[in-house]
Amino acid sequence: MKELLPATARPSSGRTSRTSVSIAVALLCLIGLNHVFNANPLRLPLGRHSCHHDDLLPYGLFPKTDDPFHFLPCTRETVPPTLDDPDAAATWAARFNPDPLTWNRGGPTGEGIYLCGYLDVPLDYTNQTDPRIARLAVTKFQVSGPGGGKSERTLVVNPGGPGGSGTGLVWRATDDFSPRFTDYQYDVLGWDPRGVNTSLPRAACFPFNANRDRWSLLHGQYHEVAGPGHLELADALNEAIFQACYEQLGDLGRFLSTTFVARDVEEIRKALGEPELTGYFVSYGTGIGQTWANMFPDSVGRLILDGTEYVRDHRQVGGFGYTALDNATDAWHDGFLGECLHAGPAHCALAVPKVNASSPVQLHDLDARMHALLSSLIARPIPGYTPSTGPSIITYSALVSSIYSAMYNAASWPALAQMLSELEDGNATLATTFINSWEYDPRDPSSCPSPSSPSPLSPSTDELTDLVICADSADAPEWSSPGGPQHLSWWSSLWASMTTRSWISGNSRFYNVFSCRHFNTFWPQPAELYRGDLNNSLSNPILLIAETYDPATPLRNGRRLLHEMGHDNSRLIVHHGYGHSSRDRSVCTDAIAKGYLLKGEVPGEMETDCFADGKPYLYGVDEEWVIVDAEGEVELKRDPVEVWMEHVETMAVWGGRRVGV
Ligand SMILES: *[C@@H]1O[C@H](CO)[C@@H](O)[C@H](O)[C@H]1NC(C)=O
Ligand SMILES: *[C@@H]1O[C@H](CO)[C@@H](O)[C@H](O)[C@H]1NC(C)=O
Ligand SMILES: *[C@@H]1O[C@H](CO)[C@@H](O)[C@H](O)[C@H]1NC(C)=O
Ligand SMILES: *[C@@H]1O[C@H](CO)[C@@H](O)[C@H](O)[C@H]1NC(C)=O
Ligand SMILES: *[C@@H]1O[C@H](CO)[C@@H](O)[C@H](O)[C@H]1NC(C)=O
Ligand SMILES: *[C@@H]1O[C@H](CO)[C@@H](O)[C@H](O)[C@H]1NC(C)=O
Secondary structure (H helix, E strand, C coil), rough: CCCCCCHHHCCCCCCCCCHHHHHHHHHHHHHHHHHHHHHHHHHHCCCCCCCCCCHCCCCCCCCCCCCEEEEEEEECCCCCCCCCCCCCCHHHCCCCCCCHHHHCCCCCCCCCCEEEEEEEECCCCCCCCCCCCEEEEEEEEEEECCCCCCCCCCEEEEECCCCCHHHHCCCCCCCHHHHHHHCCCCCCEEECCECCCCEEECCCCCHHHHHHHHCCCCCCHHHHHHHCCCCHHHHHHHHEEEEEEEEHHHHHHHHHCCCCCHHHHHHHHHHCCCCEEEEEECCCHHHHHHHHHHHHHHHCCCCCCCCCCCCHHHHHCCCHCCCCCCHHHHHHHHHHHHHHHHHCCCCCCHCCCCCCCCCCCCCEEEHHHHHHHHHHHCCCCCEECCCCCEEEEEEEHHHHHHHHHHHHCHHHHHHHHHHHHHHHCCHHHHHHHHCCCCCCCCCCCHCCCCCEEEECCCCCCCCCHHHHHHHHHCCHHHHHHCCCHHHHHHHHHHHHHHHCCCCCCCHHHHHHHHHHHHHHHHCCCCCCCCCCCCCCCCCCCCCEEEEEHHHEHHHHHHHHHHHHHHCCCCEEEEEECCCCCCCCHHHHHHHHHHHHHHHHHCCCCCCEEEEEECCCCCCCCCCCCCCCCCCCCCECCCHHHHHHHHHHHHHHHCCCCCCCC
16 A cells, blocks of 8 residues: 655655665665676676576666656655766666665555656756756656556646645645546656756755744735835845845746746656646646647647636736635635534534524624634734744734635635634634744754755745746736836735735735746846747647636636637636635536546536535534534534644645645
């Protein structure tokens, strides 16, 4: 069965113990075999453990010759070699661990295997004389196992962000995409986009995650508490971050546009040797997908875009932010609160009557209570404490950010309801646990690199997000308009209008785009920005999925893309459900997606309505979430902290740490 922890997830948590005699023998034999391959076959080492090639290397050596991805079975060591390594191929080959027990397996019978590799691509596609490369980390789940070949098609996946790790996402393949979309018939491949996570160079601009954490209380404050004067401070912080990025990364910012990422997708397709790409791209990944499809229309095979952006919006200054705002407050009102009351007190803590136990909670009362609670935090934060956090405060900004993140994933709602209910009663323990989201965790040695154990994953590549968003709007006409985004007052108006449109998402979204004011100072001209239409004739239609209550990619965006692409090139599933992308599962959506990926079938109509199978708070629950006894005391049946941590992990896997996606 699959090991739960991806081998590369904790690269600095120490080498796996290598004490077994059989491994030592295998390594010895491997050295011998290398001699065999490289030089004189007669020098095969003979001795007590004579090397039976088939026993010790039942699947032969990795990487296979002519494999453009250089795949090795994933272990803790299989992160790509550094760019300054003069013999990267040799360094990489030495990371092959011949002991099959160290390999990560998965799939219905456990015979599938996770393979880790990398693909070198030009750093600058537009300049043939620039010798620099980007080294893209790639992870593939191969259903046929280490001895088998590739599947007929490979499902290439991208989680969005910008900044989400595709290699991280593939570790969910055996539980998620592979059965859900392909009945385990296709391999699943994900890559860390240029700048992200284990791809090189890495777009990290702080020396340590702890340094970045220090900024976060100053940065990203909500309009309601910060007031307009705060913008000067946040703007200065942004300028300092981009300046640090420039010092650290030089001209890298010119080569991170979505257009270049689309070119990387095409290189991945070619490396796979598949004439048509098969893929599942989510959220911001749908922007990559629609850009790629229109740049390489003859390469389009079966591509699903789920949680659909309309990438033209991102060509405008601030567009990545304001195009997201439509439905976050609907999700709160109809979904988080409304479905809570539908599910009732046995499933949602906020449905338990507080004032008069015999009269049920009304939606408008509950909404008003929640707003009163939040407003009280504007006036004064609530102090909190847990043994692991020490002293803490529950601020308006932190709490609303948590609420926004919860709108992405309705599985988190019972825990959020519990937290808000307790906070209302003056107990800030859960709130303290939920909102503390520092990147640096002093309990985790791998989160702090030291000279003796440098971690290749620290610091995290969070700055990539802003660099991509800003590159994509770097040539917008607004930049040169009088009173335009060169001026802080333009941003101040944007801030006010976005937070007015959505008290939940307006502020978070504003800070996704605000740093762009300083992008052109450091990287005046991104190397390439695709500015063509999105209605090119594709070799196959693509399948869009957009959700009615999506807090990040409103249905309106999917509809506008559908309208531009037209019937020959696209179909849309209107997925009626909660959360971001189609994670609020629907057998209807899944059946269409599977028919499309496996057989190339598309619905006849432009739009097909599909409805989520279950309701929030009631998903598959035979057990109840809470139990209320005769005195009105609430007892929990699931640990809300555990549920919330699952949610936080899901968010991290799907789109990077920062809410953006
Ligand atoms: C980086 O990639 C590895 C897998 O290659 C993954 O386990 C890890 O979670 C990723 N990190 C982030 C921050 O996504
Ligand atoms: C192309 O790359 C070469 C070599 O790095 C560099 O000297 C030149 O300035 C680059 N040209 C452009 C247009 O960026
Ligand atoms: C989403 O927002 C749009 C624009 O405000 C609105 O027309 C639509 O009804 C909203 N959808 C839902 C499900 O509330
Ligand atoms: C509680 O609600 C019941 C039913 O709505 C009502 O009859 C009763 O008067 C209420 N009690 C108080 C103290 O408000
Ligand atoms: C506060 O909430 C925490 C977490 O739910 C709980 O363990 C604790 O007992 C509560 N404290 C009080 C005084 O009710
Ligand atoms: C795409 O749409 C534009 C109008 O927006 C139209 O002028 C153009 O001909 C269309 N291109 C194709 C390939 O249909």
